[in-house]
Amino acid sequence: MSYSNGIKPKRGVALYSYLGEFGTTMTLEDMLADMHGMGAEGLEILANSHIDNYPEPTDAWLENWFKMLEKYKIKPVEYGHWVDSRLYPGRELSTKESYDRLLKDIKLANKLGFTVMRTKLGVIDGALTPVKNWREFIEMALPDAEKYNVRLCPEIHHPTLLKSQMIDNYIDFINKTKTKYFGLTIDFGTMQTNPLPSNWMAAADSIFSPVEDLAPLLPYTYACHAKFYNMSDDFVETTTPYDKIIEVLLKNNWGGYLLSEYEGPNQDVPGYTSDQLRKHQLMMKRLLGEE
Amino acid sequence: MFDNYIFTENTFRNVESDGKLSGFELKTLIPYYRGIPYSMIHDIRVSVDGNPVEREKIRFSADGEDWFTLSEMETVTTYKWEYGTQGTIYVDQPGGLSAGKHEVTLAVVIRVAYIPVPFEGVRTREVIVNLPKQEEITNE
Numbered sequence: 171m172s173y174s175n176g177i178k179p180k181r182g183v184a185l186y187s188y189l190g191e192f193g194t195t196m197t198l199e200d201m202l203a204d205m206h207g208m209g210a211e212g213l214e215i216l217a218n219s220h221i222d223n224y225p226e227p228t229d230a231w232l233e234n235w236f237k238m239l240e241k242y243k244i245k246p247v248e249y250g251h252w253v254d255s256r257l258y259p260g261r262e263l264s265t266k267e268s269y270d271r272l273l274k275d276i277k278l279a280n281k282l283g284f285t286v287m288r289t290k291l292g293v294i295d296g297a298l299t300p301v302k303n304w305r306e307f308i309e310m311a312l313p314d315a316e317k318y319n320v321r322l323c324p325e326i327h328h329p330t331l332l333k334s335q336m337i338d339n340y341i342d343f344i345n346k347t348k349t350k351y352f353g354l355t356i357d358f359g360t361m362q363t364n365p366l367p368s369n370w371m372a373a374a375d376s377i378f379s380p381v382e383d384l385a386p387l388l389p390y391t392y393a394c395h396a397k398f399y400n401m402s403d404d405f406v407e408t409t410t411p412y413d414k415i416i417e418v419l420l421k422n423n424w425g426g427y428l429l430s431e432y433e434g435p436n437q438d439v440p441g442y443t444s445d446q447l448r449k450h451q452l453m454m455k456r457l458l459g460e461e
Numbered sequence: 462m463f464d465n466y467i468f469t470e471n472t473f474r475n476v477e478s479d480g481k482l483s484g485f486e487l488k489t490l491i492p493y494y495r496g497i498p499y500s501m502i503h504d505i506r507v508s509v510d511g512n513p514v515e516r517e518k519i520r521f522s523a524d525g526e527d528w529f530t531l532s533e534m535e536t537v538t539t540y541k542w543e544y545g546t547q548g549t550i551y552v553d554q555p556g557g558l559s560a561g562k563h564e565v566t567l568a569v570v571i572r573v574a575y576i577p578v579p580f581e582g583v584r585t586r587e588v589i590v591n592l593p594k595q596e597e598i599t600n601e
Contacts, residue, residue, distance in 0.1 A: 193545030292574035
């Protein structure tokens with residue numbers, strides 16, 4: 171399978187996948203070594219989980235970070251962080267407070283080599299509508315994002331629909347500011363078609379987006395969370411139409427990273443997540459037409 | 462989703478200070494997959510044999526050195542409870558918990574930015590207190 175100019179998605183892993191093992195049965199280095207072992211290059215970390223002494227890692231930590239990236243041939247792709255709007259009970263962070271925190275993360279992401287940031291905005295309701303002042307603090311941070319070469323990307327996550335007011339608002343903002351430093355991270359859980367493994371976070375009356383709604387968003391999309399819940403023994407993901415999704419990415423010459431993000435059962439069973447990730451990477455390799 | 466992180470096995474103990482039992486403590490992991498400043502600890506609830514402990518009697522510390530009440534923690538942003546760190550919950554109760562078998566329930570609630578409802582993890586364990594020597598066996 172090949173389309174025009176040879177630009178196509180690259181593969182990586184979101185370390186969130188290992189949440190049941192990180193800190194107990196696996197260290198940061200174990201996870202990076204595991205990624206290397208499965209041939210995944212791109213990395214997403216969660217800053218607040220994976221950086222010791224966040225947001226002020228020590229020089230020794232930093233030195234080891236770059237040593238590990240080199241050793242395991244890992245490319246820092248996406249830096250997961252939060253604008254903790256509910257830091258204090260009873261009130262939301264002000265625009266200035268939000269900007270100050272954002273700036274710290276922008277600098278740290280850049281220092282660690284990341285070029286995309288999964289900027290989790292505070293939300294105010296069950297439909298995940300972002301805090302009212304998001305435009306103000308993001309706009310304040312855009313010159314910094316440009317200076318430090320990072321793209322701030324809120325995560326588009328179920329139950330948000332790919333065609334929705336929220337997405338329209340983000341795209342309006344991008345068009346108005348003409349920025350290349352704010353965009354989207356799309357989580358494939360938004361396009362789920364089949365039920366999750368039994369007894370696992372049953373989402374009964376949920377609505378999902380058709381894969382067709384993905385293409386118009388790709389020009390604004392700088393990374394994707396290749397969310398998955400269940401790889402079968404014959405290397406098929408059973409909940410989400412990966413064949414169709416990857417077809418759309420290839421057709422549109424989308425060249426960002428697909429970060430495998432496992433969110434299925436047995437995350438605390440040693441080795442289970444690693445095995446699921448390995449199968450997922452192999453599936454993506456096949457669908458991407460890699461040798 | 463985070464109940465498994467709560468109330469680490471075999472961590473309940475009566476606490477002695479100045480030769481007297483001053484209260485009891487138990488340990489827990491954070492019900493979240495990242496670290497947070499103490500101000501985002503929304504609530505901690507402890508109950509013993511179905512009776513809730515008064516909020517004012519509860520103290521928290523992630524480092525075991527500096528302790529805060531729930532009200533105090535509302536403004537504490539420089540102390541952090543890191544992911545994977547056993548945080549200690551202390552209940553001020555002169556005499557500690559009495560000898561015998563007790564059901565102790567711990568709930569830890571975290572206020573997060575991106576979900577409108579706080580995350581909560583809860584777990585009850587059976588605790589056996591032997592006095593005066595502080596031994597205990599816990600079962601889930």
